[in-house]
Amino acid sequence: MTLPSHLSKTSILHSFLLFIAILFAPSFTLAAPSSSLRGNKTDRLALLAIKAQITDDPLGLMSSWNDSVHFCNWKCVICGQLHQKVITLNLSYHELVGSLSPHIGNLTFLRGTSLEKTYLQGELPPELGCLLRLKYLNFSNNSFLGELWPISLATLALLYFG
Template identity: 45%
Template sequence: MSTKNLTTDGFALLQFKDRIEDPRNALTNNWTSSSSVCKWVGVSCGVIHERVTALNLSNMDLKGTIPPHLGHLSFLRSLDLSSNNFYGHLPIELGQLHRLRLLRLSYNDLNGEILQTLVNMSDLEILDLGSNQLFGRIPFFIFKISSLKEISLDDKSLFGSLPDDLCHHF
């Protein structure tokens, strides 16, 4: 077990926790430095290196802006913060998550344009940013992510088009 790696991931997650509101105290009572980050609610770790590989905090009534510290979770493959009360712009640091395969931030109050740094996520397969307040043209760089299989961008203030094979039609 590498203490340095767990400290890096644990520090990033504690910084995240300290910058959001947690009305149910789900993180407050569980995410503490006295226990391994791999045992925290919503956190999954890889077996070999014991680094954080998935963060699923969907439907937890969390509120605030998404802090840039999540960009330090360099082994993260899945990030699901859907169905919460996050608002503000997406932090550009999310583009540092090169191993990310799933990014699900739907059903929040996020605004601003879609980040160009998403193109750095060369393994991204699922991008779900729907039901937010995002605006602007659907950026062409999304099509440069060759691994992308599914995308949801159903915000009314986005314009442009996507290839049919990437879209779910409801």
């Protein structure tokens, strides 16, 4: 079996590791029924600020990021069932261009994020260091500058810049 050109064994391994890291996190669900979703203004605004920093979205990922759908149902966003807060943001392989918004630091329940093989650049927001629940970061194949301190040892164990 051959992999599509945009996938590699390494990328599949990274996605698997993200899945495992989040699988063992408490209060995790893959999806919640839309009827039970309650608003969370902070997370929604943080995601919209992240979207605003994207200058090119050739695959149309961000088209689902709008007010007609609850943010927990946006593509590449996974929320926890208990609090309806973002716990995973996986934007990998979507060819996004732009920078990473410091508002990512407002996703206080974020446990994992992967931006592998997007085309983001610029300073890493220091606000990432404030995400105390963060267990997995994958920023490989981007052009970020800066440091991520302080960062928890649990996050450091799964940090990947490639």
